[in-house]
Amino acid sequence: MDLRQLRSFEAVARTGSFTAAAAELAYTQSAVSQHVAALEAATGQRLLTRRPVALTAAGARLATHARHILLRLDVARTELVEREPDPAVLVLAVTPTAVTDDVAALLRRVRGLRPATFLDVQVMDEPQCVRHLAGGSADAAIVDGVTTVNQPFTATEPGVLSRRLVSEQPILALLPAAHPLAGCAGIDLAVLRDARWIDAPHLRCDPGIVPGSPDPPATGRLRYDSRDLAGLFRLVAHHLGLALLPQGLLVHHPGVVAVPLRTPALRHRVELLHLPGRTATTRSLLDALPAPS
Amino acid sequence: MDLRQLRSFEAVARTGSFTAAAAELAYTQSAVSQHVAALEAATGQRLLTRRPVALTAAGARLATHARHILLRLDVARTELVEREPDPAVLVLAVTPTAVTDDVAALLRRVRGLRPATFLDVQVMDEPQCVRHLAGGSADAAIVDGVTTVNQPFTATEPGVLSRRLVSEQPILALLPAAHPLAGCAGIDLAVLRDARWIDAPHLRCDPGIVPGSPDPPATGRLRYDSRDLAGLFRLVAHHLGLALLPQGLLVHHPGVVAVPLRTPALRHRVELLHLPGRTATTRSLLDALPAPS
C-alpha cells in the first residue's frame, strides 16, 4: 500500500477512467494500471470493475479511506512546508451555491479592510474546494450543505480542517402556484410524503436526507443534474415535481410559489474552512465573521 | 513524504528514541535516521530535537497527522485483506480501567452464549488497544475515558472506528475522612478550586479536563504516574491531595471517603470500538450490548 498507488486509485475512482487519472497525475496509463493492480494484489480483492470503471464494494471502502488519508497528507504538507503567503492576496475557493447574501456581505467587509486585502475568489465544486485548500492553492474555502437542526454537515472529517459557521438559512419548498398547499405559512414534509420530488443535488435540493423518508419514492424519481436554477423552476411550474431550495437561492418565477419548510427543520449552512495552523493568512477573514462559533 | 518515513517518524516520536523505533519496525537505526532526515528536508523544518529526542512544534503537528494517517491505513488494510476470522475466538483489547461491573457483566454474557465464544482478553493501554484493533490482531477494543455530559470522549477520529457505549458512571471525589466536605451528598468542584489535586492519568483522575480550571494550580501539582490504586488512596488519606476517581474503581480504604461530584457533570465512559466492516466477527459482542446507541 503505497501512497502513490492510493493516489492513483483514488483518481481512477473519482474520474472513472485510468486514462484521465494518469493525465491528472502526470503518469502513464500503464503506471496507473500497475498501481491499481498492485493494490488489488495486496488486498486480494477486486477493487474496480473495468469497462465501465466502477468501484466494487471493497473498492468503495478503500476509496473512502484513501480520500481521507490523502487529504490529511496534503494538509500536513501544506501546514509544514515553508512558504511565503502573501497577506495582501487571499485566495478563496467557493462552492457555487454558497454565495448567499451573508457571504457576499462577508466578502465586501473583507474587501473594505485597511490595509487592502485583494480577494481572489474561485468558484468550484466542493471536493475541488477542499483539495485546493488542502494543497495550499487556496487560503480558505467557503462551502455549503444542507443539514438537520444544529448538526454540522460533514464536508470533511472533523479535526483535519477548522470550520466556522458563516450563514444558516431555512429551506423552502417550491410548489406550483396551483398546488393546494401553495398558500400555507409552513409545510410539514410528511404531508407531501407521496409527492414527486425533484432531486437536484447541485442546487442543494436533496429530499433524501430527510431521516425517515422512503428511499424509493413510489412515484419514481426525477433527477436534475444541472446548476441552472430557472430550469428547476420551470419543471416545478409545469407540475413535473416539487423541489426544495435554500432561501438564499430563491428568485421570483411565474407559476411557482415558495413555502417555508416547517418540519423537518432543514437548514442550509455555509461554512468557512481553513487549515488549523495557518491562521495568520486567514486572520482578516476570521475577524470579519460575525460571531465566534 | 513516504509512508515508511512517516511510520518511522511516528515511532521515534512515540518512543523517544531512534534506536527503539528502529527495533520496533525491524529497521536499522540508520534507516530511521534517514527517514527523519528526509522528512525534515522535505518540510524544511526541524521536526525533532536530539538528545533528548523530543518533538518540535512542527513535529508535533506532523506526528498528529501521521498517527491518524497510519491508523486509517491500518484499518483499511485490515478491513480489506482477506483473512479467516475464527468466530469461535474473539480477541478483545481492554484498557485496565475499563473493567467496570458493566463490562464484566458484558463479558460474562458473551461467554455464556451458544455456540460458545472463547474470549481472549488482553489488557493494555489505550493507544496499544487501538493499534491492535486497527492492525487486526484484536477483533474489538474496550477503552475508557472521562468526559463532560454526553460528549463522546475522543479516543480516535470518528469515522475510522465504530463505537458503542458500554457503560457510563459518575466521577467521585476522594477526600480525607477529616475533610470538612467529607459528609456532603455532592460536591461542586468550584468550591475546591484552590485545593491541591492529584493528577493520576492512569487512573483516569485528571482534574485538568474541567473547562474553566486554572491551568497552573497555585499550590503546585502532584502527579501520580502509577496504576496502583491503594497508593493513591494512601496519598489522599495522608492529606497530600484530593483525587477524582470513576465510581467503578472505588474500593474501601480507611481514612478516605468518596463523595459524588455534582458539578461539572463528569462521567466515566467505557466504549466498545470495532472496525465498521467486520461486524460479523463482533456480532456476538454487539448483540450482547444492552441498548443500541
Add this chain to the structure above:
DNA sequence: CAATTTTACGGGCTTCGTAATAATG
C-alpha cells in the same frame, strides 16, 4: 475498429544495510 486497459521488459532511481564517523551525557 477504435478506444482503453493490461502485460512484458529494461533503465534509472530510490532505499536500506553495513560500516565508519561524530556527538553527547
Add this chain to the structure above:
DNA sequence: CATTATTACGAAGCCCGTAAAATTG
C-alpha cells in the same frame, strides 16, 4: 567511554516509461 545519532557508499529492489498485446463496446 558507552550509548546514540549521522554520514558514506554500494547492492538489491522497486518503479515508471516504452512498446506491444489483449480486451471490449
